[in-house]
Amino acid sequence: MGKLLPRSLAGQAVALQVAVVAVIVIGGSVLAVIDSRIDEERAARDQVTAVAVALADAPSVAAALEAPDPTAALQPVTEQVRAATGIAFITIMSTDGTRFTHTTPALIGQKYIGATAQALRGEVYTEEETGTLGPSIRTIAPVRAPDGRIVGMVAAGITIEKLTEAWMGQLPLILTVAVASLVVAFGGLWLIRRRLRAQTGGLAPAELRLMYEHHDAVLHAIREGLIVLDDGRAVLANDEARRLLGSVADAGENQLDMPGFLTDGVGSLDDVLTAHRGRVLMMSRSPVPGREDGAVVTIRDRSEVLEALGELDTMTRFAETLRSRAHESANRLHTIITLIEMGRADEAARSATTELELSQQLIDHMTDAVVEPTLAALLLGKIAQASERGITLTLTEDSHLTDRTAGLLQPSEMITVVGNLIDNALDAADPDDPWVEVTIVGDAASLEVTVADSGPGMDPDVFTKAQERGYSTKNGGDEAGRGLGLALVAQVVARHHGTLRAENTYGSVVTTRLGRAVNTGSTGAP
Secondary structure: OOOOOOOOHHHHHHHHHHHHHHHHHHHHHHHHHHHHHHHHHHHHHHHHHHHHHHHHHOHHHHHHHOOOOHHHHHHHHHHHHHHHHOOOEEEEEOOOOEEOOOOOHHHOOOEOOOOOHHHHOOOOEEEEEEEOOEEEEEEEEEEEOOOOOEEEEEEEEEEHHHHHHHHHOOHHHHHHHHHHHHHHHHHHHHHHHHHHHHHHOOOOHHHHHHHHHHHHHHHHHOOOEEEEEEOOEEEEEOHHHHHHHOOOEEOOOOOEEOOHHHHOOOOEEEEEEEOHHHOEEEEEEEEOOOOOOOEEEEEEEOHHHHHHHHHHHHHHHHHHHHHHHHHHHHHHHHHHHHHHHOOOHHHHHHHHHHHHHHHHHHHHHHHHHEOOHHHHHHHHHHHHHHHHOOOEEEEOOOOEEOHHHHHOOOHHHHHHHHHHHHHHHHHHOOOOOOEEEEEEEEOOOEEEEEEEEOOOOOOHHHHHHHOOOOOOOOOOHHHHOOOOHHHHHHHHHHHOOOEEEEEEOOOEEEEEEEEOOOOOOOOOOO
16 A cells, blocks of 8 residues: 555645545545435425325316216326326226226226225325336325215326436436536645645655654754744744743743743844843844744853853962962072071071961961862962952951852852952952952851952942943953953852842942841951
């Protein structure tokens, strides 16, 4: 069977439709023929019954049957009625079945062939019987005298041959309608085949299924978000798009709820926008030719790239700090060596131990207050960096961070938040009174980071704009590598449903809170 079907999907679909249409048309034609035969037979029965009853009820027929020569009075009448109605015969007979009239005059006087018992009981009876003219449908009705006596019978009939000729005469019309229906149907199916072939590229069902399976696998495997829009609604989104947007979800009837910024506009290339949980996304929207509300949207995540840039910037600052510390340590080492060469060993030892004690005290303070080693190293590096720039950077006595805070932020995220807030504070500190103060308080349920500086601070509008990528109060913005710090902090905070606010109190104070509210001691400017 499979070898008989065409190869392409269009051909197979149309071939099956042709078979179905042919069965329907042929079946309908057969039913029409059968219905025509049934209708003709029903009409014939009604006709012969009407003729027989009409003649039997005529007073002249009853009177003629009691006359000396019934044939002379009734034969002309019956032949006239038979010619007018087109039936095969009309026979009027006596109660014993002797014919007084017949289509063939030579048969007059002979016995009627057929059932008469029902008529003699006063019933009108219709039957199919074979008589002198062949098989026929006939009706026999009783003839009553005025006093109610049955004085004779009237039989009217139509031959099966003539009946067959009648319904066979409708076959040409039925066949013409059937052939015309097939021609119109095949023409329409041919047009459908052309359209299906154009839309499916002449591919076979197996090829289309294979193409779909590979297309679906590729769609969900690519690491770029892809969304297909139709009539302003998203009808398809791959796994990466759902991950990036977060809010993409099935909305029933194979539709998707989409953020408004994806369905607005006509066309765009690499638009930067903030979406679910503060992600920074790059979106390109390409309209589909020929479809006014159709478009293909591709989405790329810039958050991870920006976080990597922030970490790279932190590592770069670490490297600069280590370089400066190495240079400073080299100077101190040369001083100690020179004191020893001058014979002042006691002063050399005192200088070395004093420096070591100060460094150890600072390290001990950091590790006691901040148990996270990565964050402690960051703060030590920032203190050294601030010292080189002539800025006093301190970790307040209120700071206390437990090892259970890692459940709120990963070490890399904590470095991003604290490092960028300190960098911004170092850049904003007042040159005449340069200081930066850091307070970090956290436990398993909450984390609060407060960074204050002696700078002028930002009003709410500027602070809101500063959380956008590329915005900077300094010249250059994104092109100069600025405008990343606070945007990265805002992304981390949004991702963890925290808060980020700025105020001007004892200085410019920026506070980040994650988890439940944290109560900290009062802080003041140094």
